[in-house]
Amino acid sequence: MNELEDFLALKDRFIPQLSVDCVIFGFHNQQLKVLLLKLKNLDLWALPGGYVEQSEGIDDAAQRILEERTGLRDIYLEQFRVFGSADRSTKEFIQKIMEVHHPESMNDPWVLQRYVSIGYYALVDFSKVNPTPDFLSEYCEWFEMKQLPKLAFDHREIIQKALETLRITLDSKLVGSNLLPETFTMMELQSLYETILEMPLRRNNFQRKMLSLDILERIEKLYTGAANKAPYLYRFKKS
Amino acid sequence: MNELEDFLALKDRFIPQLSVDCVIFGFHNQQLKVLLLKLKNLDLWALPGGYVEQSEGIDDAAQRILEERTGLRDIYLEQFRVFGSADRSTKEFIQKIMEVHHPESMNDPWVLQRYVSIGYYALVDFSKVNPTPDFLSEYCEWFEMKQLPKLAFDHREIIQKALETLRITLDSKLVGSNLLPETFTMMELQSLYETILEMPLRRNNFQRKMLSLDILERIEKLYTGAANKAPYLYRFKKS
DNA sequence: TTGTTATTATCTCATTATGGGACAATAATA
DNA sequence: TATTATTGTCCCATAATGAGATAATAACAA
Numbered sequence: 282m283n284e285l286e287d288f289l290a291l292k293d294r295f296i297p298q299l300s301v302d303c304v305i306f307g308f309h310n311q312q313l314k315v316l317l318l319k320l321k322n323l324d325l326w327a328l329p330g331g332y333v334e335q336s337e338g339i340d341d342a343a344q345r346i347l348e349e350r351t352g353l354r355d356i357y358l359e360q361f362r363v364f365g366s367a368d369r370s371t372k373e374f375i376q377k378i379m380e381v382h383h384p385e386s387m388n389d390p391w392v393l394q395r396y397v398s399i400g401y402y403a404l405v406d407f408s409k410v411n412p413t414p415d416f417l418s419e420y421c422e423w424f425e426m427k428q429l430p431k432l433a434f435d436h437r438e439i440i441q442k443a444l445e446t447l448r449i450t451l452d453s454k455l456v457g458s459n460l461l462p463e464t465f466t467m468m469e470l471q472s473l474y475e476t477i478l479e480m481p482l483r484r485n486n487f488q489r490k491m492l493s494l495d496i497l498e499r500i501e502k503l504y505t506g507a508a509n510k511a512p513y514l515y516r517f518k519k520s
Numbered sequence: 521m522n523e524l525e526d527f528l529a530l531k532d533r534f535i536p537q538l539s540v541d542c543v544i545f546g547f548h549n550q551q552l553k554v555l556l557l558k559l560k561n562l563d564l565w566a567l568p569g570g571y572v573e574q575s576e577g578i579d580d581a582a583q584r585i586l587e588e589r590t591g592l593r594d595i596y597l598e599q600f601r602v603f604g605s606a607d608r609s610t611k612e613f614i615q616k617i618m619e620v621h622h623p624e625s626m627n628d629p630w631v632l633q634r635y636v637s638i639g640y641y642a643l644v645d646f647s648k649v650n651p652t653p654d655f656l657s658e659y660c661e662w663f664e665m666k667q668l669p670k671l672a673f674d675h676r677e678i679i680q681k682a683l684e685t686l687r688i689t690l691d692s693k694l695v696g697s698n699l700l701p702e703t704f705t706m707m708e709l710q711s712l713y714e715t716i717l718e719m720p721l722r723r724n725n726f727q728r729k730m731l732s733l734d735i736l737e738r739i740e741k742l743y744t745g746a747a748n749k750a751p752y753l754y755r756f757k758k759s
Numbered sequence: 760t761t762g763t764t765a766t767t768a769t770c771t772c773a774t775t776a777t778g779g780g781a782c783a784a785t786a787a788t789a
Numbered sequence: 790t791a792t793t794a795t796t797g798t799c800c801c802a803t804a805a806t807g808a809g810a811t812a813a814t815a816a817c818a819a
Contacts, residue, residue, distance in 0.1 A: 298535045299636060339604035339636060363602055363638050365578030397538060397578060399602050467767085486807065488768075493805095508816035509766035707796085725778065727797075732776095747787035748795035761819085768813075776805065782798085789792070 295332035300398045301343050302330040302364075302436065304443035305351065307407035308460040313426045313476045314407065315440055316350065318418035320433065322381045325374075327418070327433040328440070330398070343401045350421060352411035357404045357459040361446040364439060365397035374433045378417065402443040404459035448477055455496065458517040464500060466512040467491065534571035539637045540582050541569040541603075541675065543682035544590065546646035547699040552665045552715045553646065554679055555589065557657035559672065561620045564613075566657070566672040567679070569637070582640045589660060591650035596643045596698040600685040603678060604636035613672045617656065641682040643698035687716055694735065697756040703739060705751040706730065 305316040317326040329350040333342040340358065347356045372393055379393075412421035424430060426444065429437060447456070456477070457470050471487045491497060498518050502511040544555040556565040568589040572581040579597065586595045611632055618632075651660035663669060665683065668676060686695065695716070696709050710726045730736060737757050741750040 296537045296634075296636060299538055333604065333636070335634065336606060338606040339602060341606065360602060363578060363599060365572065365638075367575055367577040367580065395535075395574065397535060397572070399604075483808070484767080485769075485809090490806090502815095504815075506816075507766075508764065510768075510814040511816095512767060705796095722779070723796080724780090724798075729777090741786095743786075745787075746795075747789095747793060749785040749797075750787095751796060763818075764816090766814085768811100770811075771809090772807105773809100774805100774807075776803100778803075779801095781800080784797075785795085787793090789790100 294334050296335060298394050298396055300330055300332055300396045301339065301346060302328045302398045302400055302439055303343055303347055303350075303358075304328060304400065304402040304440050305347065305410075306402060306404050306443075306447065306460065307410060307423060308473055308476070309407040309423070311472045311476065313444075313473075314423040315426060315429070316410070316412060317422060317424050317430065317432075318350075318414055319420040319422065320378060320417060321419050323377060323433075324431060325377075325433045326424075326430045326436075328436045329415070329421075331415075339399055343399075343403075347403055349415065350413055351405060352413065353405060353409060358401055359403075359446070359450075359454075360399060360401050362400045362439075362442055363397060364400055364435060367395075369395070369398075369435050371396050371434050378433075398439075400439050400443060402447060404456060406460070406462055408462060444477070451477060455517065464514045464516050466503060466514060468512060470515070533573055535574060537633050537635050538572055539569055539635050540572060540578065540585060541567045541637045541639055541678055542582055542586055542589075542597075543567060543639065543641040543679050544586065544649075545641060545643050545682075545686065545699065546649060546662060547712050547715070548646040548662070550711045550715065552683075552712075553662040554665060554668070555649070555651060556661060556663050556669065556671075557589075557653055558659040558661070559617060559656060560658050562616060562672075563670060564616075564672045565663075565669045565675075567675045568654070568660075570654075578638055582638075582642075586642055588654065589652055590644060590648075591652065592644060592648060597640055598642075598685075598689075598693075599638060599640050601639045601678075601681055602636060603639055603674060606634075608634070608637075608674050610635050610673050617672075637678075639678050639682060641686060643695060645699070645701055647701060683716070690716060694756065703753045703755050705742060705753060707751060709754070 307314045307316065316329060318329060319326055329346055331342065331346040331349075333339055337345070340360070343358055343360075344354075344356065347358065348354055372395065375393055407423070412423070414421040426440075429440065432440075450456075451474065457465075457473060460473060461469065467488050468484075470491065471482055471484065474487070475482055496518055497515045500514040500516060503514045504511045546553045546555065555568060557568060558565055568585055570581065570585040570588075572578055576584070579599070582597055582599075583593075583595065586597065587593055611634070614632055646662070651662070653660040665679075668679065671679075689695075690713065696704075696712060699712060700708065706727050707723075709730065710721055710723065713726070714721055735757055736754045739753040739755060742753050743750045
């Protein structure tokens with residue numbers, strides 16, 4: 282496990298006791314998804330995360346972590362909350378993880394210290410992501426928000442809080458332009474909003490609202506082969 | 521400077537390279553004010569701030585710092601953003617501050633390290649605050665938002681960001697109940713909103729809006745001695 | 760060719776919210 | 790009793806939103 286040794290040796294590169302956790306949202310098959318990592322030899326999943334280098338801004342750290350897990354650069358990223366309550370009970374989890382990988386590391390009190398974690402949420406085009414695990418994990422997979430697996434630390438709470446923030450900022454930020462592919466139908470856009478808000482919206486009023494914002498460009502019709510009127514394709518206007 | 525030595529000796533009590541800065545808002549004489557500290561022997565002011573103890577939650581740390589500077593407990597507090605860009609240039613300021621107080625401390629690389637700071641804003645009843653400086657400062661005073669003095673670090677930016685957040689959340693949070701005294705007139709409430717939003721509002725529409733929210737209780741009339749109709753006093757409903 | 764069917768795109772109307780002016784009520788004073 | 794400066798409401802035009810109704814149309818079946 283040389284990687285881990287390297288990691289422990291490099292601890293001076295990072296700000297101690299501070300981590301960054303990223304809730305990466307994607308949208309696929311009318312469902313909101315989150316990218317998670319399966320921890321090696323444990324029946325536990327975790328958010329993509331990492332540490333902040335001494336010479337690195339926190340937003341840069343988040344971008345770096347995101348690029349490592351998705352292969353994408355310049356991702357839409359939003360800081361939403363710091364998780365630093367005294368009872369985050371990260372110790373028990375780190376203990377579990379470290380015991381499995383490298384029992385000797387337990388002698389180094391550094392790994393067992395309490396962490397304060399900065400929560401970011403990211404919006405990505407599902408189809409462009411290349412999920413890549415890190416050295417503590419064996420897989421990297423998308424999970425539907427409704428069916429999250431068993432999560433380490435307080436990561437379930439972090440995901441929940443990220444979604445709440447996303448909901449609140451839904452109509453002030455252009456969420457769609459980051460979660461949807463280049464072109465999409467009005468129904469797909471509506472379905473995205475309904476999924477995030479967890480409530481049905483009316484087709485007619487939703488379309489009126491979206492068109493009135495003057496942020497969409499109507500391209501051509503999409504002929505799906507279905508026996509009904511073909512919907513228009515839209516894209517977000519450039520600026 | 522024994523206090524400082526104690527402080528340096530106690531560094532293991534705190535999470536390193538992490539600080540908390542509090543933007544404490546008050547409202548007085550129709551003006552929005554911020555509580556600031558005057559750094560000893562320097563022509564510089566700074567936000568009340570501090571470090572997070574190893575066994576302390578970050579919100580608890582903020583409450584502790586707030587209590588030390590204002591004498592108030594259970595203050596309305598909201599985390600709004602983390603400041604951790606690589607170029608926060610805190611070093612030059614810390615250097616300035618430490619040179620003045622304790623040149624020997626400069627040998628300890630700890631004090632010169634880069635910091636990541638969690639920004640909180642607090643809303644307090646101006647009249648109840650007892651401003652109290654900390655060991656690095658000589659005064660603790662209220663400043664009008666429009667006339668801030670020369671500020672250390674990136675504290676001006678932090679204050680600006682806090683105000684922006686306050687504006688955005690103005691109608692979802694009950695800002696008034698924290699910034700105003702127990703009872704107040706409709707005009708005072710409106711004046712608070714106008715000051716925060718930096719825009720004039722219409723008396724009739726503002727009153728209609730506020731009353732329709734069903735959060736205010738009308739008490740009795742306030743006879744000021746002025747030659748005009750006496751305004752009602754209001755208080756925020758309990759629950 | 761001509762219906763049929765399932766959607767999509769719009770239109771319309773009622774209801775509610777908001778902007779902005781007008782007016783009546785009233786506490787102290789002249 | 791009249792005056793004055795505010796305060797509390799009312800009214801109406803306009804904008805935004807909720808909810809049903811109707812027209813357009815792409816593929817398929819008859």
